[in-house]
């Protein structure tokens with residue numbers, strides 16, 4: 505039985521059922537239509553959603569696929585990244601980012617993040633290109649660590665905020681890298697491009713971009729789903745071919761592809777929800793502002809940083825604090841849900857032991873991983889609930905701040921400097 509989150513005392517990290525209660529009639533109508541027409545794969549429901557999502561993103565093309573991971577892998581392949589090429593990305597992201605790179609046949613290499621935005625650091629990217637690469641005989645950019653050509657770059661728009669795309673695109677251009685955006689957390693996020701002198705939507709700045717409609721994303725399916733956006737019709741055609749067994753025409757296979765299509769039912773459900781996405785994103789921004797105000801005077805907590813060039817859609821509201829685990833424990837006892845996105849940077853994951861990265865290779869990502877915590881964030885979150893979350897945070901930090909002050913006093917006494 506669904507309990508609206510305002511009458512229960514516990515505060516969930518996320519409330520996935522709320523939008524389904526609001527849209528129940530519309531959503532069940534989609535099921536009925538699919539059952540009666542038996543159009544389950546492809547067809548008008550998918551095409552109509554693709555058109556609508558392209559328009560939402562200001563992109564000329566949208567190709568719906570089975571998941572965000574598929575979207576990123578197919579986008580990387582369709583952009584012409586070759587097996588054995590190096591694709592640069594960040595270690596502070598969900599593993600799907602690097603799975604897509606590896607499974608497209610390429611090799612992921614990492615660039616550290618910026619400590620304020622948690623997205624790719626432009627300074628570290630430039631340093632990588634200048635100091636950790638060389639030019640091969642034919643003038644190709646070669647990574648010194650792997651000896652392989654560097655041809656691709658995947659900035660991740662983490663937590664709903666876009667990476668600093670102007671300088672990233674300028675460096676990519678200078679070094680001949682193809683940029684594929686991981687926009688899986690950034691449906692509707694915007695970036696003010698000084699170069700173009702206008703706001704740009706996530707999914708329109710790289711050669712192609714990947715979106716996920718995993719249920720917990722800002723736009724979530726009732727199952728698995730994803731999409732590629734691009735302004736390049738040739739790349740769109742290649743993604744369409746790759747998602748459908750490499751065929752341009754039934755049983756004429758130009759290349760070996762995948763079974764990567766989107767179900768019509770998911771497309772229909774997504775289309776119904778898409779009509780509400782702008783409103784939901786606005787509500788997330790309002791909730792984020794509320795948190796910012798409530799947390800403003802707590803010096804033990806660093807709130808999210810939103811540069812003037814960014815309009816985040818706050819997929820997650822991530823704060824940073826010294827005793828992260830203690831705080832999560834305290835909130836758990838107060839029945840408040842939290843999360844860590846993500847606790848282990850990718851270069852230190854067992855799955856990537858073969859890449860031979862070591863502790864301290866990416867110190868900014870490593871420190872973030874132990875200090876970040878994601879607070880409850882969803883459009884239907886109530887201001888009263890936020891007040892309670894922050895009261896509990898302050899109850900916790902005032903106690904730990906007290907302990908730290910005592911510790912200091914104690915060590916001063918030891919050193920013979922008693923006040």
Ligand SMILES: *Cc1c(COP(=O)(O)O)cnc(C)c1O
Pocket residue numbers: 571572573574597598600601660686688689715716717718729730
């Ligand atoms: C969710 C997510 C993905 C993968 O999407 P799926 O639909 O789960 O395959 C990729 N990258 C990032 C940053 C994500 O958050």
